[in-house]
Amino acid sequence: MKGIIFTEFIDLVEAKFGLDTLDDILESAGDDGVYTSVGSYDHRKLVQLVVMLSNKTGIPAEDLQRVFGQSVFNNLYSSLPKSSSLENCQSTFQFIRLVEDYIHTEVKKLYQDANPPRFDFISESETEMEFDYRSARCMAHVCLGLLEGCAAHFEQSINVEMVPQVEDGSNVRFKVVLVE
Structure with a gap:
């Protein structure tokens, strides 16, 4: 890590x-x-x-992870190299897509030993997104906090449902709904 x-x-x-x-x-x-x-x-x-x-x-450790994810989002966001992809990003869902399609790819290029989580997208509409978070680190509550920090950054409100797909927490399904 x-x-x-x-x-x-x-x-x-x-x-x-x-x-x-x-x-x-x-x-x-x-x-x-x-x-x-x-x-x-x-x-x-x-x-x-x-x-x-x-x-x-x-x-509870899960609550601490969530607060950590919320608080660290802006610092991580500001540390990202500027790119047209990031500059054109205007919403929570666009950014979540960029995490898997751009950010994790760039992290792997910079750090060959990096093993970032993977997002497997299941469905997406204008108001809902569903994806599986896969990580051997089992820190889905940090991911939850990062999602909430992301939504706050883009001045959007979201509801998030987390459903573990396996007992160890290495695969958790997230359903993110934009709240108007």
Whole structure:
């Protein structure tokens, strides 16, 4: 997993819960907290930090992942290289399509070791989109938060339904509905 995800998580924990909480969860996890945005790290370290934060705060890990996804969207969006595809993107659904069709492809070109999630699109209309999120990292709640952050960025309202397709969470079906 790319280091930018780790650095964003550490920044979020410090901003929302304070430096003492960040120090506590890093110490509990046996983690020095030293990550670079361009480095690659084992995603299980991030999962461990989320679990430690959940234990410390009493907030369910799924809720923490969701809030993380919501908060990190704009920073990730602004870090993307400018392209005509991104500049022409005007809606949540257009951007979701770009994630699979452009962004994940470009990430793989830049980082041969990258293994981004995959979106398999099932159906799409002007007001609904359905796709399967597939990832060995099983972080569908981060994806949910990213979808919500994306909708906020484009000033749209959405309802999202998540239905796990397998027990381990590596394949989750998302149904996203635009709310007028």
